[in-house]
Amino acid sequence: MKNSTQKGLGDPGINQTFRAAYTQKQTGKSNNRKNQTKQEKLARRGGGRGTILVGDSGVGKTSLLVQFDQGKFIPGSFSATVGIGFTTMHVFVFQIWDTAGQERFRSVTHAYYRDAHALLLLYDITSKSSFDNIRAWLTEIHEYAQSDVVIMLLGNKADMNSDRTIRREEGERLAREYSVPFMETSAKTGVNVELAFTAVAKELKSRAIQHPSEPKFKIHEYIEAQKEKSSCCESFSNLLN
Numbered sequence: 001m002k003n004s005t006q007k008g009l010g011d012p013g014i015n016q017t018f019r020a021a022y023t024q025k026q027t028g029k030s031n032n033r034k035n036q037t038k039q040e041k042l043a044r045r046g047g048g049r050g051t052i053l054v055g056d057s058g059v060g061k062t063s064l065l066v067q068f069d070q071g072k073f074i075p076g077s078f079s080a081t082v083g084i085g086f087t088t089m090h091v092f093v094f095q096i097w098d099t100a101g102q103e104r105f106r107s108v109t110h111a112y113y114r115d116a117h118a119l120l121l122l123y124d125i126t127s128k129s130s131f132d133n134i135r136a137w138l139t140e141i142h143e144y145a146q147s148d149v150v151i152m153l154l155g156n157k158a159d160m161n162s163d164r165t166i167r168r169e170e171g172e173r174l175a176r177e178y179s180v181p182f183m184e185t186s187a188k189t190g191v192n193v194e195l196a197f198t199a200v201a202k203e204l205k206s207r208a209i210q211h212p213s214e215p216k217f218k219i220h221e222y223i224e225a226q227k228e229k230s231s232c233c234e235s236f237s238n239l240l241n
């Protein structure tokens, strides 16, 4: 995925074609049934349990997805997403769509809101405008997405602390106002990337297979517990170093 490569397609109607091509690119295998990996089969069965990444252009949606999917950061190497990109994940059976942040592709993004079960809404902690636009994104989400869609707010580029213009507390306050879970992430260092996707996957899974007698999965509590765990492990490993 170098500069000259478009990250997605502008027409949701041809997403199926792109999906096959993208999967092939990622795995080096053909996407026919015979050659499908276990994850690809699971993803197929997961059907419409789609998660989309939204937010202004340049906040790091594709980088976050690549970090999650491939465990690496490719600095500055993406052209702006055109329409929708696609990958599959294996924490739970679901699909992730990467959307374009640019205004001119919004109508494409709207078409995907309807089918989305979860939305990861990103801003860039070094960009005030991307944070200010979160309210507009939420208005749009409430207009086009299903009313029970899972939303998570992510302040990305947490590694760029010296260029920070949005304090963590501001992100937390906004998230509280809209009753959505929040965390800061870095597609560069990988901080909280796995946690963000895992928390959403667990929430979707619990909704899909929830038995009335089982205790409800609490996404806020899960995130706080996992954050505590990782900060305790970080300080422990700091002690060892």
Ligand SMILES: Nc1nc2c(ncn2[C@@H]2O[C@H](COP(=O)(O)OP(=O)(O)OP(=O)(O)O)[C@@H](O)[C@H]2O)c(=O)[nH]1
Binding pocket: 055, 056, 057, 058, 059, 060, 061, 062, 063, 064, 074, 075, 076, 077, 078, 079, 080, 081, 082, 099, 100, 101, 102, 156, 157, 158, 159, 160, 185, 186, 187, 188, 189
């Ligand atoms: N330091 C740092 N840079 C990041 C991070 N995430 C993304 N970037 C950089 O930010 C720029 C934009 O990243 P993209 O992933 O293309 O952003 P996008 O939101 O997908 O952009 P659109 O496709 O235009 O909507 C690139 O130069 C990335 O290398 C991060 O966590 N930390």
